[in-house]
Amino acid sequence: MKLHREGTSILIGCLVLFAVITVALGYYLPSYGILLSLPFWILFGFIVWFFRNPIRETDSSENCIIAPVDGKVVVLEEVYEPEILKEKCIQLSIFMTPLNVHVTRYPVNGKVTFSKYHPGKFLVAFHPKSSELNERTTVVVQTKNNTKVVFRQIAGAVARRIVNYSKEDDKAVAGQEYGFIKFGSRVDIYLPLGTQIDVKIGDITKGGIQKIGELK
Known part of the structure; x- marks a missing residue:
């Protein structure tokens, strides 16, 4: 899936932030850390989906x-x-x-x-x-x-x-x-x-x- 360039900085920032949160939760709450971090990765998945840029071929006449x-x-x-x-x-x-x-x-x-x-x-x-x-x-x-x-x-x-x-x-x-x-x-x-x-x-x-x- 192709992603739009306008999402690059947002996606990188979210990826780093959510990774840090996941590691911190895993360290301080080893029993529940992974579960508690799951909503952040669901949100990340939505952000990736939002910035999709499908390739589309246009077939049109002049008017x-x-x-x-x-x-x-x-x-x-x-x-x-x-x-x-x-x-x-x-x-x-x-x-x-x-x-x-x-x-x-x-x-x-x-x-x-x-x-x-x-x-x-x-x-x-x-x-x-x-x-x-x-x-x-x-x-x-x-x-x-x-x-x-x-x-x-x-x-x-x-x-x-x-x-x-x-x-x-x-x-x-x-x-x-x-x-x-x-x-x-x-x-x-x-x-x-x-x-x-x-x-x-x-x-x-x-x-x-x-x-x-x-x-x-």
Whole structure:
């Protein structure tokens, strides 16, 4: 299993810490030390699982919209996007639990024309105001037909660090990794009105693989 590079320091730190705890418990409580250390290694197993980075092959056409993350569709509605588009569009939001893969991937092909980090609060990621108030990033990709697609990584109540590798003028390839969010979080995508949407509220998405729509 491939692990994401964002987990390297955390995994090494936890491995050393839990090993020290295990040795100390074994030394001072020889009868119960191993048993008492078991929860730490279960936790370590969960952390390893969280930072998994599965290799996924994307098969998409020029106008395909690919799921940027694993998770559940929690918002699909017409909204006004005030930061970049400044017009009505379709908001599609996918919520991730700590059990989901947290690699974030480009949803469309094109060129990155905007990338910005916004400090903010840490409301639960499914809160209606989390898109506006939480710590987040905004990335804009302009497609070959000059359509602007806006998407955001949004921190949740548990997630306290968003990693965004996108820079202006980067080439965006649908399904290719552009960032990582540590623990529970959400990704919002803003698409033009009239976009074909192939998912509905409650659907489970597979990041980097699943087609969730198509630009017109």
